[in-house]
Amino acid sequence: MFIRFVLCWLLGTVGAYLVAPSLFWLVVALVVLALVAWLVRDQPRMHKWTILGLALLFGALRYSAGLPTLGPSSVATMLDQGEVLLVGVVAEAPRQTASAQRLVLAVEALQVDGRQQAAEGRVLVVLPTYPAYAYGQRLRVHGALSEPRGAQRPGEFDYRAYLAHRNIFVLMQQPTEVRLLAGSGGNRALALLLRFREHCRTLLLRTLPEPQASLAVGIMLGIRSTIPETVANAFAATGTSHILVISGWHFSIVAGVLAGLASNMRLKRIPALLLTLGTMWFYALFAGASAAVLRAATMASLAAIGRASKRERDPWRLLCASCWLICLANPHTLWDIGFQLSALAITSLFAFSEPIEAWLAARRPFNVPWPGMAAVRTSLTATLAVQVLTLPLIAYYFGNLSIIAPLANILIVPALPLAMATSALTLLAALIWLPLGQMIAPFAWLPLTWMSTGVGLLATPRWAALQVPPFPLWLLLSYYGLVLAAWWWAQQRGAGYGPRASGQ
Structure with missing residues (x-):
């Protein structure tokens, strides 16, 4: 019921954007429907539909009430x-x-x-x-x-x-x-935090050579402006640009490190939770607090609260709750490209990872018990699953279709946790004493070089990425409609499409 409630809320937000209803009539409709919901409270089926209708209207009201008014002084x-x-x-x-x-x-x-x-x-x-x-x-x-x-x-x-x-x-x-x-x-605390972020960027640029330094800045701080154009184009051509964007995976790595730290320090449940939440939200603000970053931080926070209270919910509810809270705060986030890609990537991973992994596990060479084959299959599963929903949107916005993305993700993405950990150690050491950071920097240089050199080599073939012609919005929506229908049909047949993990 909660997932349907959130979907209706988001649908009401989009509907208000398309129709631009009057605030007065929205309030009238809300009052009438709330009265109907109270009258049919003893009829579960009717009551459920009225609650979903209220969610639709509340979503529309939240969007409409937040629209700016362009007065004469605008x-x-x-x-x-x-x-x-x-x-x-x-x-x-x-x-x-x-x-x-x-x-x-x-x-x-x-x-x-x-x-x-x-x-x-x-x-x-x-x-x-x-x-x-x-x-x-x-x-x-x-x-x-x-x-x-x-x-x-x-x-x-x-x-x-x-x-x-x-x-x-x-x-x-x-x-x-x-x-x-x-x-x-502006906000003085935020200004201070952003100045500190800039200081950290400067330290990383002084401790590492290029392009490794700019890559570390992108991975750790979410700042992509200093990444050389050739390197950025190589990441885009190989379908690995998500490495340079602070996402749910980055927060999963941070949460894992904090969980290990709390265990070693023998912290109790509530202090460990406060440490995790405080660090993750500091990192979210530190990384720029974009819509995608806030979505990832919110979802990771809900997962941490669920684990601490021993009432973990399924990943679908965590995803819906995080999207709903962000859109409740700012309904216009729905139109943020980074937020759209981030939410669709997690949705696609939850929905299609299991059937794709089962398909791979039944075919050679992925079912051969070679060393490391399980890791290869897992990485390829995640890559292919994410592409189902994100690839059309990427092609729609950017006209880029990466052919080599599955291979690139298998080879490049596993180096991200090591790159994050060593870059963080380098930064912490440089904050204490710059020469100390420069001594530790070679440990970060190795995984960063693997990533930058790897994408450069993989992006070399002309067929690595194709430019697709622009296509209309109705075609994009038709694709998603067909995918949704296929997913629903598979659910009815009991195919078991569902989430694998809740850590994203």
């Missing part, structure tokens, strides 16, 4: 008004690329034609890579505002709608003037 009213001068605070950690940095400016005031006035709203500002700016800094920027580009054809990726879900409706590309102002804004 910066969006300055579109196509020529160059304007904006004063505001950097509201998020800027995203660096090889050629530019993108920062979100929370506007406080604007000036146009020599007249200054109070203003509000968020603007995506595209600047050169240097000088680099940071969260919480106050800036004055001067330039022309423009509207984000929408979809060129129905069904294509809509950049304008994507930014709108982040409450961004205007852009300023390559402003003519940028000046750093005195003072700061």
